Amino acid sequence: MFCRAGRYFPRPQARPGRPLTVRQCSHTIGAADSAAQSHSAIMREHDLINWICSHELDSSVVVAGPGDDCAVIVLGEEQVLVTVDQLLDGVHFDLARCGGQAAGRKAMARSLSDIAAMAGEATAAVVSLAIPAGCDEGVGKDIYRGLRGLGEQFGCAVAGGDVAVWAGRLAISVTVVGRCAGVKPVLRSGARVGDAICVTGQLGGAWRHQRDLTFRPRLTEARQLAGRCEVHAMIDLSDGLATDLRHMCDASGVGAELQADAIPVHPQSDGLKGALCDGEDYELLFAVSPAEAGAIAAEGLAGTMVSLIGTITEGREIVLADPDGKRGPLKCTGWEHTG
Numbered sequence: 001m002f003c004r005a006g007r008y009f010p011r012p013q014a015r016p017g018r019p020l021t022v023r024q025c026s027h028t029i030g031a032a033d034s035a036a037q038s039h040s041a042i043m044r045e046h047d048l049i050n051w052i053c054s055h056e057l058d059s060s061v062v063v064a065g066p067g068d069d070c071a072v073i074v075l076g077e078e079q080v081l082v083t084v085d086q087l088l089d090g091v092h093f094d095l096a097r098c099g100g101q102a103a104g105r106k107a108m109a110r111s112l113s114d115i116a117a118m119a120g121e122a123t124a125a126v127v128s129l130a131i132p133a134g135c136d137e138g139v140g141k142d143i144y145r146g147l148r149g150l151g152e153q154f155g156c157a158v159a160g161g162d163v164a165v166w167a168g169r170l171a172i173s174v175t176v177v178g179r180c181a182g183v184k185p186v187l188r189s190g191a192r193v194g195d196a197i198c199v200t201g202q203l204g205g206a207w208r209h210q211r212d213l214t215f216r217p218r219l220t221e222a223r224q225l226a227g228r229c230e231v232h233a234m235i236d237l238s239d240g241l242a243t244d245l246r247h248m249c250d251a252s253g254v255g256a257e258l259q260a261d262a263i264p265v266h267p268q269s270d271g272l273k274g275a276l277c278d279g280e281d282y283e284l285l286f287a288v289s290p291a292e293a294g295a296i297a298a299e300g301l302a303g304t305m306v307s308l309i310g311t312i313t314e315g316r317e318i319v320l321a322d323p324d325g326k327r328g329p330l331k332c333t334g335w336e337h338t339g
Contacts, residue, residue, distance in 0.1 A: 064187055067251065069117035069236060070178065072185050081178035081185065083114035089169040093213065100139040102213045103172065104146025110238070111176040112154055112217035113282045117236040118185045119226035120178035122154050122219065127161035130171040143172065154219055183226045186286075191233035191252035196293030197310040200301060201283040203241055203276075204269020211268070212280035221301035222284060229296070234286040240279035242330055246318060248285065257319045258310035258330065276330070287312055 053067045063079060064072040070081040087107045089095045095103055108125065115122045127147060131140055140163070148158050156176060200221055206212045218236070225231055235248045241263070249256050265275040288296065290311075297308040313319075318330045 064185065068187055068189075069114040070120070070185070072118070079180050079185065081115055081118055081120040081180065082175065083111050083178075084173060084175040085110040085114065086171060086173040088171050095139070095170050098210070098213055100142030101146040101149075103170070104143035105150045106146075106213050107143075107172040107174045108147045108150045108156070108176075109215060109217050109282070111174045112150070112156065112219060113215075113236045113238070115176055115178040116217050116219040116222040116284065117234050118178070118187070119183050119222045119231060119234065120185065120219075121181045121223065122151075122156035122176050122178045124157050124159040125151055125174055125176045126159055127175075128171075128173040129161070129163045130168065131163065131165050132169055133165050133167055135165075135170070139170075143170075147174070150217075154217070181223075183223070186222075186226065186231045186234040188233050188235050188248045188251040189253075191248060191254050191287040191312045193254060193312055193314050194290065195232055195287040195312040196290040196308050197245070197256060197258070197285070197287055197312060198293055198297060198306050198308050199237070199241070199264065199283055199285045200304050200306055201281065202264040202266035202269075202305070203237065203281050203283060204266045204271075204274030204278050206266070206268075206278060206282075207280040208270075208274075208278070209268045212282070215282045217282065218284045218301075218304065221304050224301050225284075225286065225288075225296070229288055229292040232287045232289075234284060237281040237283045237285055238279060240277045241281075241285065242276045242318075243279070244285055245330075248287070249312075249316065249318060252287075252312075253316075255313040255315040255317045255319070256310055257313050257321055257327070259321050261323045262307060262309045264305065264307045264309075 049067065057065045061074045062071060063074060064070070070083040073080050073082055085107065087093060087103065087110070089103070093103045093106055107127075111125065112122050125147070129140065129143065144158070151158055200218055206215070222234070233248050233252055235244050237244050239247075245256055245258070260272060263272060263275050265272060269275050269278065293308050297306045300306050319327050320330045321327045
């Protein structure tokens with residue numbers, strides 16, 4: 001879905017130091033309208049997503065469209081989850097450093113994480129590969145091994161796809177189809193004032209220490225959570241806690257207050273700032289009734305720790321409260337593509 005970001009590695013760009021403009025990149029994003037081509041505003045990922053979401057979706061079969069972790073589509077009497085993610089060498093991974101198998105695994109893991117964010121079950125994936133000309137065939141096989149190996153752990157078969165060779169760097173696109181399996185899809189938009197804000201795992205330092213290549217999608221945790229209580233809203237943390245909490249709050253029309261000392265900071269994180277801003281954690285951030293949150297945090301989910309880190313509030317402001325009682329607006333932001 002139109003909701004993902006990534007992390008740029010310090011690799012040379014085609015035009016170092018100069019962000020792409022809408023005019024420069026219009027040929028890569030499809031048939032740009034004439035208005036977009038008439039000026040040279042810098043393209044920002046979430047501005048484009050918001051523009052896409054502003055267009056009314058004229059479809060009786062789409063229950064949830066752009067802006068959530070998955071699309072929810074009605075097929076017959078069933079609701080089906082569909083998500084797609086693309087990964088680019090030099091943006092989301094460094095092929096020379098991590099190898100094909102790790103790149104393939106991460107590509108599958110990101111799409112499975114989207115299914116987890118909706119509390120669904122993954123069923124099958126189709127994959128598109130754009131492989132650099134002259135690339136060793138062993139790399140392609142390793143990518144497939146990474147994709148298939150993780151998919152099989154969650155019952156998600158690689159059912160097909162497409163392969164092309166080009167002059168650019170490796171690009172992997174993974175589309176996963178899932179099912180609700182008796183659980184209503186959890187959207188980002190259902191958080192209620194007074195809800196407890198909870199998060200799985202520990203945050204920060206993932207992309208700096210390559211945990212983004214080895215994380216385990218929280219599908220089991222999400223299904224267990226949805227089976228024990230009503231989950232009002234949920235999102236997976238790709239862009240960082242600060243940014244993704246803002247996404248959930250904006251979708252729900254609410255604000256939030258986070259307790260700084262309750263945020264689970266990973267030992268590899270650069271302190272609280274890393275936990276708030278680094279991104280690529282792929283943990284689950286969710287809003288539930290405060291009556292349910294205490295037991296969930298105490299017991300965890302499927303062996304994974306859960307922390308109660310804040311409260312959903314009225315208004316639209318997101319506030320960070322220090323242990324000494326000081327409160328202020330959360331200014332830290334996570335990752336966003338800017339072209």
